[in-house]
Amino acid sequence: MSIDFTSETKTEQKKQVTEYINKVLGLIEKEEVTEEEAAWITKETVDGFRENVNPGFLAYRKTVTEGGQFAAVEWSDNGACFKDVNGKEYIDCLGGFGIYNVGHRNPKVVKAVTDQLKRQALHSQDLLDPLRAMLAKILGDITPGDLKYAFFTNSGTESVEAALKLAKMYGERTTFISTTRAFHGKSLGSLSGTAKGMFRKPFLPLIPGFRHVPFGDIDMMSKTFEVCASVGEDVAAVIIEPIQGEGGIILPPDGYLKQVRELCDQYGALLIFDEVQTGMGRTGKMFAAELYDVVPDIICLAKAFGGGVMPAGAIVAREEVFKSWFENPFMHTTTFGGNPLACAAAIATIGVLIEENLPERAAVVGEYFLNELKKASEGHEDLVQEIRGQGLMIGIEFHKDEIGYDVSKGMFDHGVLVAGTLINSKTIRIEPALTISYEEVDKVVSIFKDVLSNIKA
The missing domain is CATH 3.40.640.10 (Type I PLP-dependent aspartate aminotransferase-like (Major domain))
Known part of the structure; x- marks a missing residue:
């Protein structure tokens, strides 16, 4: 229900809105939040999406909301990674669908x-x-x-x-x-x-x-x-x-x-x-x-x-x-x-x-990334149909959507964010920051390999 700010009877509601605004601004100001504050932020985020943004978002990203984990309440970022509100760090291989070419908060x-x-x-x-x-x-x-x-x-x-x-x-x-x-x-x-x-x-x-x-x-x-x-x-x-x-x-x-x-x-x-x-x-x-x-x-x-x-x-x-x-x-x-x-x-x-010669770096690191992903998929041809790409724009295509969802969720649970293309996960994309380190690439590949080993066709 909207508030009629011209009515004297709405004074208390105006006060509540002002207090809420000040609380949010106070949290924005903080570099770190407490466990209690993180829980409040998570609840307010989920409730806000359900009641005021679009409840469809809560069900849409199966890889990050399944089981009510809601670890997808992101809070801070740096380099090739971001952290959720609970402090867990993720290597960002979605990259905002290709936004973070020079890294997060360059x-x-x-x-x-x-x-x-x-x-x-x-x-x-x-x-x-x-x-x-x-x-x-x-x-x-x-x-x-x-x-x-x-x-x-x-x-x-x-x-x-x-x-x-x-x-x-x-x-x-x-x-x-x-x-x-x-x-x-x-x-x-x-x-x-x-x-x-x-x-x-x-x-x-x-x-x-x-x-x-x-x-x-x-x-x-x-x-x-x-x-x-x-x-x-x-x-x-x-x-x-x-x-x-x-x-x-x-x-x-x-x-x-x-x-x-x-x-x-x-x-x-x-x-x-x-x-x-x-x-x-x-x-x-x-x-x-x-x-x-x-x-x-x-x-x-x-x-x-x-x-x-x-x-x-x-x-x-x-x-x-x-x-x-x-x-x-x-x-x-x-x-x-x-x-x-x-x-x-x-x-x-x-x-x-x-x-920083980042386009040239994307070509070199991308070739390495692509080849390592292909090696990691060996023996899993029943799951992976094709791995292709150019530079740090890589797609992993599976035989069906369900495999892609399982791989995306498994990687997310182990600290790597990937996502499907458009509205399905038959092909998941790898589009990290062009500044991603070889160590981070190796970690992503290792997690991908482990996740594949635990999925049945």
Whole structure:
């Protein structure tokens, strides 16, 4: 029941709310909490999700809530790990679905955000904010090819929305090609490109003009271009993840992305790379586009873009494409996109990635991780179907969902957080911080091997 703060009869309720707020703020202020405080936090968290957030979350993550353990009430983090409210430490191999590329609470990123916060948190919206200009310049320097102009967002789905609108304005075409197993977000335009039926059905009809073709099937892509052209529904853009993340860590066939680029050039369509999950060093290069020697017309970024400290995203586009927004820069805007705190975080993040050679490190450590996981799965072919990946973006595919759930729960019980892709655990992902140590990798592999030994097909 909501409180009527204008009524004198609600004085006691107002007092209770104020006391509750002060208690919460007092706990935030603490570096350590007592056992009694941890129990209170856990109860309030579970009750709050049940009564005021969404009770579905309590049942959804089977690996961390089974048996009422609720150890998933996280409280602090550092490096490649986080701790729950009871002080138990976990190696984070989920990484916020790819957020923590430079590690949890990277000190350089935290410092940049804290320093900016001391001076100005958000901008006036009217004057020119310097960090947005500086970050855009940096992105122009580090992104592939002639990508130049940046627009800043708060999340991956917002980056995709911006890319779709920019593509529509560029050529006034309305047809888009996406792929099966694609995940581009859940806002209306992004969801139109996403391929998961259970997320789409409740919101149909979505944005018209989207066609889906099998990922990796260049012949079907070519035929779709041809058909669209023949019926006067010319393709505005192809939107594609260079490596599919939520689809199950699916790598493209050799030469596939170059062939997609050639088709786009042939038919005058744009190529949009959704690098929300693959970007910022995850795959062994700063951007996965570099792995495949393909330059898109628009690249979408988010997740790790804010360094695991601030929500931040961006699109970067070629001048020829972006200039349709020159005449009226208010055609697409966002209040908080490109705010000073987010820009400070992104600038520091890029600095850390470059200075510490983290993309290159992801390639080397990722290869080691992948090979060790494959060795650990030997003799368990009845459980494990395939282990694949690129850099520190690894997928372990099992023969059925139930095995994935059991493995995820077993690893969580032993201090390693992993998770399935999208809504199942047939494939679980390994996306740790790019700073993860070899010792931590070995520990994860050892736990994975032990857990497999205790599971029956």
